[in-house]
Amino acid sequence: MKSTDISVRSASGLAGIEIGRRGLLQAGGIGAMLALLSGCVPAGGGRPSDSLTFTSWTFAGRSVGPVQAAAELYTRQTGVSVETKVYPFDRYLNQLVLAARGGRMTGIVHIDEEFMSTLATAEVIRPLDRVIDESLYPEFVRSAGMYRGTRFGMPWTQSAIGMVTNTELLSQLGADATAVRSIDDFTDLLRQIKRSDGSIIPYAPCTDVVQLKDFIPWVWAFGGDIYDGSRVTLGDDPSRQALDYWKMLLDEGLIQAGVDRDSARTLFAQGRVPIYDDAPQAYGIVPSMSTDPDLQRKMSCMPRPAVRGAGANLVWSQPLVALDDSARTTEALRFFSTDEAALRVIFEGQGAPPITLAALGAPWFAGIDFQSRWTETIASNARRNPLWEFPIATSAQRVLNEAVEQGLRGSLSTEHTLKECREALSELLEVRAD
Template sequence: MSQPISRRSMLRMLGIGAGAAALAACAPSTQAPTPAGTEGLKDDGVKEFPFTSWSFNEAVTKQPMQDQITKYQSANAGVKINTPSYPYNDYLNQLLLQVQGGQLTGAVQVDVAWLATLAATGKLIDLKSVATGADYAPAALALGQSNGTQYGLPWTFAGIGLISNNELLTKAGVTSPPKTIEEFEAALNAVKGLGNGIVPWAGMTKVDQLKDIIPWMWEFGSPIVQDNKIVIGDDGSVAALTWYKKLYDQKLIAPDVNRVDARALMSQGKTAFYEDAIGGKATVTKSSPDKDLGGKMAPVARPVKASGDKPRHLAWGQVIAVMNGSGAAAAANYAKTITTDQAYAVEYFTKTGLPPTTNAGLADSAVKNDKFATDFTAQIGANSSASPFWIYPQFSQMEKVLAEEVQSILIGKKQVKEALTSARDRMNDLIK
């Protein structure tokens, strides 16, 4: 349903041009405390440090991470890496609690959405000197920046977008990916006609992941944030939620679905579309009874309101930050090695599906010959932008407010305009 892109096109999108400009917006512009500086990167002789993550808590990534650590420890005498880990949904809270207690040291896996919040603690080391001269793609490097400071080294990046089950679409008579919202609706109705308990689109309807509505608001013309003010409740956002509620009422999307539920539906062959980051494919195929499912899954650019409009997606990525404290120099060396050494990065990609962040890694045959990865980059990653809320340390509270009000629309508790106006006022109160 989609064509792979060339190595040159892939590197161009990830390094320069529109894709890079969009992802560079992930560098928040709000004022943050002075970083811990580079003093902490002077070798203190401590070779034991923790690498705190959520990926060590997940089946698809746990063993590949352990393999990296084992390999690194074998190649660096005396190094010992501990692996504290927390579930993703509780991860940021756990980090902040540990920072507050002065207990967080070493290397830390960070979702790009959380970087401004962690930078605001003043405990992250400026890694500019570590990143200088490395082969990171410029757009990837921008993921680790906040307020002009290089707080993180990029580990993997792309966006969040639609993934289809082409076997179901073919059965429903849909022979090409929908490019407009009108075509998308037609495809969903065709899939609904298959019956057999199939959910046409496993769109987010549980409050914990209703932030996925953001790019749909963009598609309908809402800037969401303008002149440092939340403007939800404008014509674009109202049109987006009116449309989403219509699909909900027509049972084209299902109630009480979050990312975990959506992945389960895709793995069981029970949905034609769901939204995920690029690494979601590995999770879905690992748990699927259909061993050929991976070949049936394809990334789809977000359908646009009018032909010729630009598809919009939320940026997604992970960086490794280093906390000021004991073993920081050793932790920074580890972070740079696993993100820039091609042997580490490409092996991690082959085991997890998560793309590297260096030009050399992206040009490796294992990456450029992976059709799903190159298509995902072309269809989704190249058209990704930072959430407008990430620049605010209060972003998680703001996303929660939005999700609560959107859910109130879906369950019929509030009218669209009423709920979005409430969301706007509540979020503006958070940033006053």
């Protein structure tokens, strides 16, 4: 995001940042800014209109077709036209808040759930507790869309970030992912891959500073929390073990520095990585990037190892939120969240998984072995990102990302890195709109 975003900006290394009260003031007075935003939002419902406004970054991307098709289904069923609005993803949150606070926007908005705490704290989105019928969704879907006990997100597409595998490549390398029961088993698996072919990167989580949320499930795998609902727990034994584990994987060449999601997908498509972290859209996206016509058939997933039982995966969630309380907006939320034809169009067009119990069990989805296995193995064992509970989750995620990157570089000790990160995140927890 740009320097004008509603977020804490910091220097490239955690050791060089000040995210104390002075740091927040230097970063633009985030608490005051959110308070200002809250005071600028009209209290009433939506304005009468012959159309529904639907805001999404996808209306400017390659995935516009399926979402547009779903919007056309809505129009055919309701007679209400859809007015699309789009902002680039890298400026999405900032532009959305600026437009909403001026009362220039109504309707429904597609968001990354990481944005929700900022929008809810700024009071530009509406509670949906009375709108949603939670019995339509499985538990792992109902666990998302919340901020501080209130539902603001209507499920639209959701799953989890888990371990994608190339079963045939693993077999060729003499590695059996089905035998992994512990973190030590997983490490042995990666070392076996490396011994079989030194040119292979055994595992490719995101290690680039912009996407280091892949580190969070590994803290869980070692028994930690990061944030337990009342305090930041970084610096405890599990978080130190997780960071030291990643440093060991990096030192042994079992993972690689500077990997983002796109580069991990490319490496997997090229057959240079047999295990990497991704959402289930990988099944539709990655094969088209590969010269292997059978790659999709070879794709599967594996449970995340942990010190006790199966490790939890990170919820991946892109819900819809409401900018007004009108009946039209409410009905549109219900349609896009629950209409099976609309959910199918989006899944088949861009790989985004559906979220209702009916759609998850439908043959067009559950009949695909990869997707049914993913739902059972990965999505059903997923946890919310604990940083989503922060008033400005995007800033909290950036602080953690920079800390983990610095820890992997070894410029500070694990203990010092996590201590500074804990202090910075604890300061962010105090940011409130009065």
